[in-house]
Each structure stands twice: as structure tokens, then as C-alpha cells.
Amino acid sequence: MRAISCRFESCSGHKNFLEGSAINLDIAYKNCIRFASDHYENFPVISLFVQKNLRKHVAVIYCFARYADDIADEGDDTREVRLDNLKAYRDKFHNAIIGKYDNEFWAALHNSIIEYNLDISLFESLLKAFEQDIFVNRFEKFDDILRYCSNSANPIGRIILRLYGINNLQMDILSDKICSGLQLTNFYQDVSIDLKKNRIYFPLEELKEFNVQENDFFENRFNDQMKSLIKFQVERNREFYNQGKAILEKLPTRLKVQIGLTINGGEKILSKLEQLDYNVLKFRPALTKFDILSIFLKTFFYE
Numbered sequence: 001m002r003a004i005s006c007r008f009e010s011c012s013g014h015k016n017f018l019e020g021s022a023i024n025l026d027i028a029y030k031n032c033i034r035f036a037s038d039h040y041e042n043f044p045v046i047s048l049f050v051q052k053n054l055r056k057h058v059a060v061i062y063c064f065a066r067y068a069d070d071i072a073d074e075g076d077d078t079r080e081v082r083l084d085n086l087k088a089y090r091d092k093f094h095n096a097i098i099g100k101y102d103n104e105f106w107a108a109l110h111n112s113i114i115e116y117n118l119d120i121s122l123f124e125s126l127l128k129a130f131e132q133d134i135f136v137n138r139f140e141k142f143d144d145i146l147r148y149c150s151n152s153a154n155p156i157g158r159i160i161l162r163l164y165g166i167n168n169l170q171m172d173i174l175s176d177k178i179c180s181g182l183q184l185t186n187f188y189q190d191v192s193i194d195l196k197k198n199r200i201y202f203p204l205e206e207l208k209e210f211n212v213q214e215n216d217f218f219e220n221r222f223n224d225q226m227k228s229l230i231k232f233q234v235e236r237n238r239e240f241y242n243q244g245k246a247i248l249e250k251l252p253t254r255l256k257v258q259i260g261l262t263i264n265g266g267e268k269i270l271s272k273l274e275q276l277d278y279n280v281l282k283f284r285p286a287l288t289k290f291d292i293l294s295i296f297l298k299t300f301f302y303e
Contacts, residue, residue, distance in 0.1 A: 023101070028108035029056035036062045049258040054163050057112040061159055064093075064109055065126055072130040073197070082134050090127050116163055122155035137199040145187075145201060146180060153183035164255050174247035178263060181240030185266045188233055188273060191217070191280040202233065220281045230278040234270050241267055260299045268295055 036059040050058055071085045096106035097113070097120060112118065129152035139145045157175035161167065187194070187201035194201060195217055207214065210229040215221070241263050248256050248263075265287060272285035287295075 023104055023107045025104065025108050025111055028104035029060060032056065032059035032063045032105070032108065035059070035066070049254050049261070051164070051254050056108075057116065057163055058160070060105070060108045060112050061156070063105065064123065065156065068127060068130045069133075072133040079134050083131070086127070086131055086134070093123065093127070118159060118162055122159050125151040125155045137197070138204060139201065140204050142203045142206065145184075145203060149180040149183045150176070153179040160255075164252060166251075171247060171250065174244050177240050177244030178247065178259065181237060181244060182262065182266050184233070184237045184240065185269050188230065188237065188280055189269050189285055192282075192284050195281075202229065206232070217281065222279050222281050226281070227278050230273070230280055234273050234278065237270060238267065257299060261295060264295045264298050265292075 033056055068086065068089055071089055072082055077085070092102045092106060093109075095102065096110045099110070101107040101110070113120070113123075129148060132148060132151070136148075139148070154176040157179040158172055161171055161175055191201075200214060200217055202212075204214075206229065210232070211225045212229050216223070216226055245263065248260055251259060268287060268291055269285055272291075273280065276283045276285060
């Protein structure tokens with residue numbers, strides 16, 4: 001919540017805008033665009049390939065997810081405090097849906113939801129994932145991880161499709177493949193970071209199958225069994241991208257480029273994991289400027 005108050009306090013003073021205060025949506029959207037532009041992820045959230053009239057809507061949705069993620073994940077608060085803060089965040093969201101805005105950020109988010117008739121359940125799914133982050137740090141089966149992805153990642157892809165006027169089940173399914181693939185790639189990229197938070201995004205039943213113990217992660221024990229486990233995850237991860245790529249031929253040009261760049265960025269991270277001999281315990285792969293150039297070239301000239 002601190003992130004929101006810091007960024008929007010000067011704009012709104014946290015007034016209830018039902019009480020007659022003017023809402024400056026332009027300021028709210030500009031703040032969101034600035035915030036999204038400052039956060040890189042594996043690829044720019046707001047790039048030149050995002051349709052200009054949609055950039056502010058993509059930015060406000062990114063902010064919604066990023067702020068909630070920070071509540072669940074950042075700082076030294078206890079689980080109970082994080083849960084209370086996330087509940088307060090959800091309450092602000094529910095209030096915004098009925099036109100009661102804590103600040104201009106919420107007014108802008110509601111404006112985007114109304115303008116593009118976005119399904120509220122997609123936002124609720126994201127909040128469910130962030131709540132799960134507070135309490136769940138192990139997954140018994142791979143299907144459990146995919147269910148998490150269905151809340152943490154897939155809704156974003158579906159929201160983006162809606163912003164471009166695309167609403168059909170086949171496209172949603174292909175989008176889900178890509179978004180789940182990106183989430184999985186992020187898990188394998190961030191193993192060393194997640195371990196500090198006592199999180200292991202590898203199915204426990206697959207740890208047993210590959211004869212890997214949980215302590216092997218925390219004790220930085222990279223052996224043949226660990227390598228085989230991670231190699232298996234990476235190879236399976238690639239199939240999500242392969243299955244989702246069929247969406248590209250059905251997208252408008254600018255969105256096709258944006259999604260193509262994102263897919264190629266995810267695949268590049270997987271390639272770097274392979275180059276590191278899958279030792280995610282010691283190394284965290286990241287995209288260099290040269291990598292980004294190669295991703296652009298691949299997107300525009302080879303596919």
C-alpha cells in the first residue's frame with residue numbers, strides 16, 4: 001500500500017471522489033506509465049509496439065498487479081500483516097468498482113475496466129495468486145503449479161487480448177500457454193531469489209522422481225540429479241511457447257510484434273539457462289543489450 005500512497009498522494013490527497021472532488025485521470029495514467037516504464041521485467045512493459053491509445057491502460061493494469069505483488073512479497077512484514085494489507089487492497093478494488101475511489105489510481109483503473117468491459121474475475125484471480133504467495137511455498141504436483149499460473153499470469157494475457165478487442169476461447173487458450181510459459185521461465189530464472197523466501201517452484205513429486213532433496217537447493221548442491229531435474233523443467237517450458245505461438249498469426253501487427261518479442265525473450269532466458277549448464281543455484285541469467293538486439297532481429301527477420 002505504501003507504493004500507492006507514495007505515488008498518488010500528491011494527486012488525490014486520498015479523498016473520496018464521490019464527495020465532489022475532480023478526478024484528474026490524465027495525471028493518474030501518466031504516473032502509471034512512468035512507473036511501468038521504470039520497471040523492466042524481462043522486456044519493457046510499455047514498448048513502442050504497444051498501440052499508443054492502449055499504453056495508459058496497459059500501464060494501469062501493470063500497476064494494479066505490481067502493487068499487489070509488492071504487498072505480498074516485499075519488506076519484512078509478517079504473513080498476518082501482508083494478508084491484512086492485501087485484504088485492504090482488495091477492498092479498495094471492490095470500492096473502485098462501485099465508483100468509490102481511494103485515490104486517482106483507482107479511478108483510472110475503473111475507467112479502463114469500464115471502457116474495455118474487462119472481466120472483474122480476471123483481476124480477482126490475480127489477487128488470489130498474490131494471496132497464495134503469502135501462504136504457499138511448495139507445490140506437490142506440476143498441475144498445482146499450473147493452477148497457480150492460471151491466476152498469477154494467464155489473466156494478464158487475457159486482459160491484453162480484451163484491450164485489443166479479442167475475446168474468444170481459442171485465443172485465450174493460446175494466450176494461457178504463453179503466459180504460463182513466461183511464469184515458468186521466471187521461476188527457473190529466479191531460483192536463487194525465491195530460495196531466500198523459502199520458495200521452491202519445482203513439483204515435490206518430481207524432486208523425488210529425480211532423487212533431489214529440498215535441502216539440495218538450500219545447500220547449493222548442484223549435482224547430476226539436480227541438473228537433470230532442471231533440464232527437464234526447461235525442456236517442458238519450451239513446449240508451452242511452441243504450443244502458444246499459433247496465436248501470432250491471428251494477432252494485429254503491433255500486438256503480434258509485442259508478443260513475439262516477449263516469447264523470444266522468454267526463450268532466450270531458457271537458452272541462457274542451457275548455456276549455464278542449468279546451474280540456477282549459482283547463476284541468475286539476465287538479458288544483455290546484445291541479447292535484446294538478437295531478440296529484435298529474430299522477431300523481425302526470422303519469424
